[in-house]
Amino acid sequence: MFFMAVLVMGAASLFGLAADEIKPEEKQIVQEIKFTPVHCFNTPTQKLVIRPDFVGCVIGEDQPLGETEIVEGTDRPEEINPLVLARFLSAQAAAKELGIELSIDSGYRSPEKQNYLYQRAIKTYKSAEEAMKWVLPSDLSRHPWGLALDVNLNHDKSGATWLEANGAAFGLCRVYVNEWWHFEPLTAPGGICPPLLPDASQVK
Numbered sequence: 034m035f036f037m038a039v040l041v042m043g044a045a046s047l048f049g050l051a052a053d054e055i056k057p058e059e060k061q062i063v064q065e066i067k068f069t070p071v072h073c074f075n076t077p078t079q080k081l082v083i084r085p086d087f088v089g090c091v092i093g094e095d096q097p098l099g100e101t102e103i104v105e106g107t108d109r110p111e112e113i114n115p116l117v118l119a120r121f122l123s124a125q126a127a128a129k130e131l132g133i134e135l136s137i138d139s140g141y142r143s144p145e146k147q148n149y150l151y152q153r154a155i156k157t158y159k160s161a162e163e164a165m166k167w168v169l170p171s172d173l174s175r176h177p178w179g180l181a182l183d184v185n186l187n188h189d190k191s192g193a194t195w196l197e198a199n200g201a202a203f204g205l206c207r208v209y210v211n212e213w214w215h216f217e218p219l220t221a222p223g224g225i226c227p228p229l230l231p232d233a234s235q236v237k
């Protein structure tokens with residue numbers, strides 16, 4: 034609908050017409066052009082841009098954000114999922130314009146690193162059950178899938194608070210009540226984040 038409205042206004046201004054002067058047959062043509070928006074991080078301008086799907090993200094200039102929740106694939110990655118990274122970069126650039134700093138303090142972790150953190154948490158919390166509220170083993174955590182970001186864990190918490198309030202526009206959601214720093218791509222850019230889970234032990 035957004036792009037249809039833009040097209041109507043664009044056509045009207047092109048021909049020097051007000052929107053209500055568009056002939057019925059022209060409206061008919063505009064209404065038949067249906068397309069969905071595509072979200073991209075435009076590198077030169079450092080901005081989130083929304084393009085029609087028949088244009089798509091511009092190769093060499095845009096990084097796509099993806100248009101759905103992002104889930105585990107088949108192959109284990111060795112870095113942050115590129116769609117998730119583009120979402121973060123878009124949010125980081127938008128926050129920066131407001132003077133708010135966002136940083137990824139922990140993103141991708143190897144399965145070995147994740148299991149080390151889990152074993153350490155068992156020692157700290159005295160039981161696996163309690164440890165899993167804070168650190169999941171590598172087969173359950175989304176950090177080794179490059180799909181989880183710990184934001185501003187060692188920096189100003191207000192950045193993560195901003196991301197919690199505004200992340201859905203970029204497809205990033207806070208996940209747990211007990212972890213203000215942990216974000217995942219649980220919705221489409223411009224979508225709605227699901228309700229918070231009490232803690233990580235509630236996953237799966």
Ligand SMILES: [Zn+2]
Nearest residue numbers: 181182183215
């Ligand atoms: Zn995390």
